[in-house]
Amino acid sequence: MAVDTKRFDDGVPSLWLEPLALAALLALVVCVVCKLYSRLTVGVCTSTKSMKGKTVIITGANAGIGKETARELAKRDARVIIACRNLQKASEAAKQIEAETGKQIFIRKLDLCSLKSVKDFAEEIIREEERVDVLINNAGIVPFPERVETVDGFEQTFQTNHLAPFLLTNLLLNKMKETPSSRIITLSSSLHHFGRIDPDHLDYSAYKVPMQVYSDTKLANILFTRELARRLRGTGVTANVCHPGAVQTDINSTYVGFLNFCLNCLFFFFGKTPLEGAQTSLHLSVSEEVDGISGEYWKDCRVAKGSAASRDMKLATKLWNQSEKLTGLAI
Numbered sequence: 001m002a003v004d005t006k007r008f009d010d011g012v013p014s015l016w017l018e019p020l021a022l023a024a025l026l027a028l029v030v031c032v033v034c035k036l037y038s039r040l041t042v043g044v045c046t047s048t049k050s051m052k053g054k055t056v057i058i059t060g061a062n063a064g065i066g067k068e069t070a071r072e073l074a075k076r077d078a079r080v081i082i083a084c085r086n087l088q089k090a091s092e093a094a095k096q097i098e099a100e101t102g103k104q105i106f107i108r109k110l111d112l113c114s115l116k117s118v119k120d121f122a123e124e125i126i127r128e129e130e131r132v133d134v135l136i137n138n139a140g141i142v143p144f145p146e147r148v149e150t151v152d153g154f155e156q157t158f159q160t161n162h163l164a165p166f167l168l169t170n171l172l173l174n175k176m177k178e179t180p181s182s183r184i185i186t187l188s189s190s191l192h193h194f195g196r197i198d199p200d201h202l203d204y205s206a207y208k209v210p211m212q213v214y215s216d217t218k219l220a221n222i223l224f225t226r227e228l229a230r231r232l233r234g235t236g237v238t239a240n241v242c243h244p245g246a247v248q249t250d251i252n253s254t255y256v257g258f259l260n261f262c263l264n265c266l267f268f269f270f271g272k273t274p275l276e277g278a279q280t281s282l283h284l285s286v287s288e289e290v291d292g293i294s295g296e297y298w299k300d301c302r303v304a305k306g307s308a309a310s311r312d313m314k315l316a317t318k319l320w321n322q323s324e325k326l327t328g329l330a331i
């Protein structure tokens with residue numbers, strides 16, 4: 001940058017007088033502070049507990065955070081079942097993890113956009129598995145610019161992120177109750193703070209701001225977990241929910257062009273790696289520190305408060321009842 005030599009005062013360059021330079025400096029400082037903050041606050045799972053003899057199901061584990069979680073749990077000797085809709089991608093991910101860890105990864109077909117697929121998957125697990133120690137509801141999508149409906153007639157993001165995991169968890173509950181100290185983990189997002197879910201209007205027919213649907217579903221993840229934890233008291237099964245952080249994965253690939261470029265830049269500079277993003281899921285799956293804790297929202301391996309709406313138990317119960325009706329669990 002060229003410094004105006006006329007603006008020297010007592011030999012000190014008065015750079016701060018240049019508004020453009022000042023703005024650039026400020027932006028740089030903000031970026032450095034944000035980067036430092038994001039680095040210093042990354043939570044790490046410090047537990048070294050083995051998962052030998054334990055069965056873990058991870059939905060959407062052929063990519064991103066789910067794949068890293070699968071890899072880390074395989075390293076700890078868990079029987080890892082990855083539940084994926086794309087068997088080709090699942091097989092590639094499994095082969096990669098197997099080559100790195102020397103542990104077998106089990107693949108099962110699960111498409112959250114089809115409630116029948118969820119039921120088939122659950123039946124297969126109940127029939128074939130002796131136990132389910134950990135269920136990680138990891139799979140999730142961000143909405144398309146246009147409203148998309150699933151074969152079941154629900155808005156796609158709502159079904160993938162909330163309704164299908166709700167059904168899946170409920171269908172596996174008996175199996176999990178039979179397994180001592182089993183854990184249910186669901187991935188939410190800090191974007192739940194923008195969620196405004198209305199259990200009487202879950203059809204999202206007015207699809208004006210797609211990211212609103214995402215925020216709503218991420219709020220639903222927390223409400224679901226809190227109500228589930230309440231219902232599971234005394235059963236030995238715990239339920240917790242987490243925000244993984246802003247993580248460099250393919251989740252934003254739904255968006256193209258400039259928006260995709262901006263999001264990728266932001267996530268590249270300030271985001272976590274998928275392995276860092278998997279730490280809270282991992283902590284909740286394995287750590288002894290989490291024993292007996294249920295119904296909490298976690299960030300960076302620590303309990304966090306969540307939004308006021310995410311602590312509204314009347315809303316949680318209403319959403320639960322409505323979700324039961326929509327999935328056919330309650331007539």
Ligand SMILES: NC(=O)c1ccc[n+]([C@@H]2O[C@H](COP(=O)([O-])OP(=O)(O)OC[C@H]3O[C@@H](n4cnc5c(N)ncnc54)[C@H](OP(=O)(O)O)[C@@H]3O)[C@@H](O)[C@H]2O)c1
Binds near residue numbers: 084
């Ligand atoms: N990345 C972030 O910054 C961030 C921030 C906050 C919360 N989260 C949450 O973290 C979770 C994992 O996200 P990620 O970043 O790892 O995303 P990702 O890399 O896009 O992975 C998402 C996974 O979900 C699977 N999936 C999508 N739709 C599915 C369906 N209908 N049935 C079965 N599986 C399906 C995907 O499978 P395909 O490969 O077949 O599409 C993929 O394996 C999500 O719940 C997300 O909301 C992420």
